[in-house]
Amino acid sequence: MTISGAWRRTARGAGLLAADGTVAASIFAEMSALAVRTGAINLGQGFPDEDGPAEVLDAARQAIADGVNQYPPGRGLPVLREAIARHQHRFYGLSVDPDTEVLVTAGATEALAATILALLEPGDEVVTLEPFYDAYGGLIALGGGIHRTVRLRAPDFQPDPDELRAVITDRTRLIIVNNPHNPTGAVLPRETLELIVSLAHRHDALIVTDEVYEHLTFGVPHVPVAMIPGASERTITISSGGKTFNTTGWKVGWLTAPAALVTAILAVKQFLTYVNGAPFQPAIARGLDLPDSFYSGIAADLRARRDVLESGLTAAGFTVSRPQGSYFIVADAAPLGYTDGAEFCRVLPDLAGVVAVPIGAFCSAANRPEYASLVRFAYCKKVDVLERAAAQLAGITAR
Ligand code: PMP
Ligand code: GLN
Numbered sequence: 001m002t003i004s005g006a007w008r009r010t011a012r013g014a015g016l017l018a019a020d021g022t023v024a025a026s027i028f029a030e031m032s033a034l035a036v037r038t039g040a041i042n043l044g045q046g047f048p049d050e051d052g053p054a055e056v057l058d059a060a061r062q063a064i065a066d067g068v069n070q071y072p073p074g075r076g077l078p079v080l081r082e083a084i085a086r087h088q089h090r091f092y093g094l095s096v097d098p099d100t101e102v103l104v105t106a107g108a109t110e111a112l113a114a115t116i117l118a119l120l121e122p123g124d125e126v127v128t129l130e131p132f133y134d135a136y137g138g139l140i141a142l143g144g145g146i147h148r149t150v151r152l153r154a155p156d157f158q159p160d161p162d163e164l165r166a167v168i169t170d171r172t173r174l175i176i177v178n179n180p181h182n183p184t185g186a187v188l189p190r191e192t193l194e195l196i197v198s199l200a201h202r203h204d205a206l207i208v209t210d211e212v213y214e215h216l217t218f219g220v221p222h223v224p225v226a227m228i229p230g231a232s233e234r235t236i237t238i239s240s241g242g243k244t245f246n247t248t249g250w251k252v253g254w255l256t257a258p259a260a261l262v263t264a265i266l267a268v269k270q271f272l273t274y275v276n277g278a279p280f281q282p283a284i285a286r287g288l289d290l291p292d293s294f295y296s297g298i299a300a301d302l303r304a305r306r307d308v309l310e311s312g313l314t315a316a317g318f319t320v321s322r323p324q325g326s327y328f329i330v331a332d333a334a335p336l337g338y339t340d341g342a343e344f345c346r347v348l349p350d351l352a353g354v355v356a357v358p359i360g361a362f363c364s365a366a367n368r369p370e371y372a373s374l375v376r377f378a379y380c381k382k383v384d385v386l387e388r389a390a391a392q393l394a395g396i397t398a399r
Contacts, residue, residue: 003228007244009022009142010138011138012141013025013137013141013142014137016028016134027358031285031355032044032045033357034346038350039353040354040355041355041381042383045249045377046378047342049380051246051247053290053294055287056245057150059282059283059287060250060282060283064279072277074269075103075104076103076275077104077285079282080284081102082252082323083100083252083288084096085097087288088256089291092226094256100262101259101262103252103256103257104254104264104281105253105276106253106273107253107278108212108238108239108240108253111238112135112208114138114266115208116140117268118269119208119263120173121173124145124174125145125146125147125148125169126140126145126175127148127149128150130148130149130184130363131184133178133182133195133362138350142399143395147172148167149167149247151163155319155321156186157184157185159192167383168196168199172231173205174205175200176299177209177225178209180222180323182212182362183357183359185326186324186328187222188361194229196229197225197228198317199379202319207347208238208290209234209235209236211225211237212239212240212242212253213326216298216302216326217298217299217324218303218326220324222325224237225237236257237256238253238254240253241284241288241395243327244287244298252277252284253279263359269276302380306322306323307385308379309386312389313377315332316394318331319331327367327379330359330375331376332357334373336398340372341360342358342360342361352389353389354392354394357376360364360372
């Protein structure tokens, strides 16, 4: 039986449609399964291996005990929407109305899905950076959009301004920014954000900015696109509690945008999940109100973990690009004699008892060769786990 429908173009857009028409698992699912099967240390999928702040976990238990167990309002519980508005003001000086300019979603993923599906017409172009988080490719295709990219190149993975000017045109409906960037760990400087905003104005495009790693930058401030003058009227800002509070399994995310855009996105969101995570919403609100010391603490802590993995990878013979933010570091396996990162990741459990993911999985087929020897390692793991991984990686002999 031929199964028709949008699944095929969605899988193709995410690079998961095989030549024989079958759908592969996402690279994260595949590599986590490989780690389980081999007992290797999982530095593939980006999730922390420790719990986040006790206040947040306790608040969720309390909310369940208090009976916060039924459908929350479609836009999210007021306590969370208000905390999101306070957070935007405290960290960035941004004013958003919690009643009309905030929408709580099932993770950043649903925020992305609802935004893209709500704002895209079939045939519209959507610009992303490349490598890109896999959901962008899948969702743009599901929405019938045409995916254009601006490539980020090693070692610093910054976009070329002329390429941005060339790729963003009157055909561009959405520009998806991801800052700090997954998978490269790059943080975009203010001048790049300013250029993107001016191009969005010139070509009447909207900006969708995925800032889930907003609190995880190392020595550089996070600048939300919405802070750039002229941006907020055409920007949808997306974030999530998953990375900040080590609660990736709770799937509480949100977006902030002008009221008319929120209303348009809500029209779609209400038929995706409608709502989710009632008792987790006040718990994330509690987290968003934690003092500044919590936030500086998580960034400093993750930076130390980055340093452990970075020195381990360098000592093992990889060429690494130092990330300024996010959970991830990119390493080039070519100096070790491995020019195919996908093949390298498949044998890495045998070579070193470690799992990583190939950067090619975040690229379109046409551009994959350029990134072939690069692999992504996650350092959002316990220090002793990272030290063990580093020691094991040091045992790889170049071929
Ligand atoms: N965007 C980026 C860049 C991510 O790395 C992730 C998850 N790691 C998401 C979105 C999805 O976030 P969530 O789990 O909140 O849906
Ligand atoms: N965002 C996580 C990563 O990049 C994984 C999320 C997922 O498995 N879809 O590793």
